[in-house]
Each structure stands twice: as structure tokens, then as C-alpha cells.
Amino acid sequence: MSEYKFQTLKIDFPSPFVIHIELNRPQKSNTFDHILWKELEECFLRVKVDSMVKAVVISGAGKLFSGGIDLAVLSEVIGATGGDIARKILNVRQGLKSYQESISSVEACDKPVIAAINNACIGAGVSLITACDIRYCSQDAFFSVKEVDFGLAADVGTLQRLPKIVGNDSLVRELCFTGRRFTAEEAINFGLVNKVFKNKEETLMEAIKTATIIASKSPIATLGIKHLLNYSRDHSTEESLKYTAIWNGGMLNSEDIIKAIDAFMKKVKPSFAKL
Structure with a gap:
């Protein structure tokens, strides 16, 4: 456990060879600040090479899964000043690539990753779950590709992964152009999630159960x-x-x-x- 100490992630091992990673900024709706972006990648790089881990469950602490990017971070990115235009663009690009690499570390992890989603899953939260292998959610879950409402295109994975998961180009474009909320019922109907459970506790329990089965395999x-x-x-x-x-x-x-x-x-x- 000593190697899995983070400020913004809570780690436990609910069953043999299964790690549970919990986004742990409940007072900030589990939004992604600079530390969470960095620690998420650090954590999954460790999991990838940890022989004691065979399966992963990821969830959000508190009332919801994730509210997306911390608006303070977004304000910093768009409000960066100093230097000429080329240097400003280069710095923004480097920042965006680091966020992309954080989300991609989930997909690049050799161990199967199960997302246990409850309540809100917004913006970067959608990007995160699309990088996971299996997605379960609770009945109260809702989702939104919210970036359009802040004047930008989603840029850390949703536009690249969601179309391949859902397989419905028209629907993906509608969701991304409008930013509208869609429910757990809609998510399971078009294949974003494959199981819906009564509440957060049941969703997490079933995710751990599946992870335990996976961890028993070769x-x-x-x-x-x-x-x-x-x-x-x-x-x-x-x-x-x-x-x-x-x-x-x-x-x-x-x-x-x-x-x-x-x-x-x-x-x-x-x-x-x-x-």
C-alpha cells in the first residue's frame, strides 16, 4: 500500500489481485485539477508493472463520479499570457498532451479496468470512462460531453474513443454538438455501459465482483x-x-x-x- 499514496486518489484492495482506485476530490465534485491529472497517470503506470494487480476498478468518492475538468485549470489554460504567440501555443499544446497522456494511461495499462459510475459523469469524466475496458453505472447516472458549452471541442479522448464504443456516428455527433445530458437508460441502450444497477453501492460491488473473476484468470x-x-x-x-x-x-x-x-x-x- 505504501507505493499507492496520492493526494487526489484513494486506493484499496477489496479482493486478491484487485485494486480499487477512487477519484478522491468529493468536495470539488471529483473534478480534474493539475494534481489529479498527474496522479492518475502515475497510478496507472504503477499498476501496469505491479505483479500483485490483475484487475482494476475505478470509481468516484462521494455523491458523483466526476464533474469533469476543474474550471480553474481551464481558466489557466485559456488565460495563459506572456511570450509570443508561438510560445504560448506550444505551452498550451504541451499541457493538453499531458492531460491526454493521463487518460490514455488507463487504456495503455495492461490490466483490465472497470469503471463504476454513479450520478454525474461530465466532460473529462466521459473521456476517462471511454478509456476503460468495462463500464457499469447506477440508475441515477447521467452523462454529458460538456466541453461544447465552454466553447471548445473535447480534447482528451472522448471524440476519439466514444464513436468506436457506440458505433453510431449520428448519435455521437448529436451528443458532442449539443452537450445534452443522457441517462443511464440511454447509455445502456446505445452501448456506452453494459450493466445498470440500483445504486452506487451495488454498482461498485458488482464491479469488484467482475474484477475478482477476471483476476482469477491467467x-x-x-x-x-x-x-x-x-x-x-x-x-x-x-x-x-x-x-x-x-x-x-x-x-x-x-x-x-x-x-x-x-x-x-x-x-x-x-x-x-x-x-
Whole structure:
């Protein structure tokens, strides 16, 4: 636990090999300030190489999941002064890239990540959940690609990932152009989330339950599945099949396959080594 100490994230381990990461700025609606942007990336970089973690659950402390970017941060970005125009643009670009890398660290993490969403999930919060592998929410959850109402296009992942998740270009454009709220019922109907539960507690409990199941599987298998699904999303079927053959050409040498087959034959649960 000592290596997972953060100001804006609360960490616990609810079951073996499962880490629960909680956005922990409830007094500020779990909005993203400079520290949270930085710590989110730091945390997921650690999780990626932590052999004691096989699955991740991410949620928000308090009444809601996330209110998006801290408006003080947004004001700093658009209000930056000093230097000539080129240097100002360069500094803004570097800041935006650091925010993008923070969100992308979730997707780049080798461990499956489950988002447990309750109440508001706004702006950067939507970007965060689209970088996750699985999304559950409570009945009171609502979502908004809010950036348009602040005079900008979403720039940390929503416009890139949401269309690939939902698969409905017209709907994505409507949501992003209008910034309107959409409910948990609508989110499950068009595929942003795949399960809706009664309240926050039940949503988190079910997310941990699923993470625990995932953590019981071969970590070589789950890592490979995530990597290959992400690769296939961004490449043609032919390219992805060729890449999968190369990947599994190495990964099929895992002892986990022998253990899994042996356990299946003996009708017992297999036990796999850490990565």
C-alpha cells in the first residue's frame, strides 16, 4: 500500500489481485485539477508493472463520479499570457498532451479496468470512462460531453474513443454538438455501459465482483485479450489476425495453458503465477 499514496486518489484492495482506485476530490465534485491529472497517470503506470494487480476498478468518492475538468485549470489554460504567440501555443499544446497522456494511461495499462459510475459523469469524466475496458453505472447516472458549452471541442479522448464504443456516428455527433445530458437508460441502450444497477453501492460491488473473476484468470490471457482487442479496434481484420498469430506465437508458450487444461480435467479451479 505504501507505493499507492496520492493526494487526489484513494486506493484499496477489496479482493486478491484487485485494486480499487477512487477519484478522491468529493468536495470539488471529483473534478480534474493539475494534481489529479498527474496522479492518475502515475497510478496507472504503477499498476501496469505491479505483479500483485490483475484487475482494476475505478470509481468516484462521494455523491458523483466526476464533474469533469476543474474550471480553474481551464481558466489557466485559456488565460495563459506572456511570450509570443508561438510560445504560448506550444505551452498550451504541451499541457493538453499531458492531460491526454493521463487518460490514455488507463487504456495503455495492461490490466483490465472497470469503471463504476454513479450520478454525474461530465466532460473529462466521459473521456476517462471511454478509456476503460468495462463500464457499469447506477440508475441515477447521467452523462454529458460538456466541453461544447465552454466553447471548445473535447480534447482528451472522448471524440476519439466514444464513436468506436457506440458505433453510431449520428448519435455521437448529436451528443458532442449539443452537450445534452443522457441517462443511464440511454447509455445502456446505445452501448456506452453494459450493466445498470440500483445504486452506487451495488454498482461498485458488482464491479469488484467482475474484477475478482477476471483476476482469477491467467494474467497472460487477460493481458493478451486487452492488447489484441485494442489493436484490432485500430487495424483491419487482416492486419489484426496476422498480429494475433505473431503475439500468440509467443504467448502460447505459457505454463498457464497447461495449468488451465489440467484444472479443467480435474474439475478444480486453476491457480496462476503472477506476471
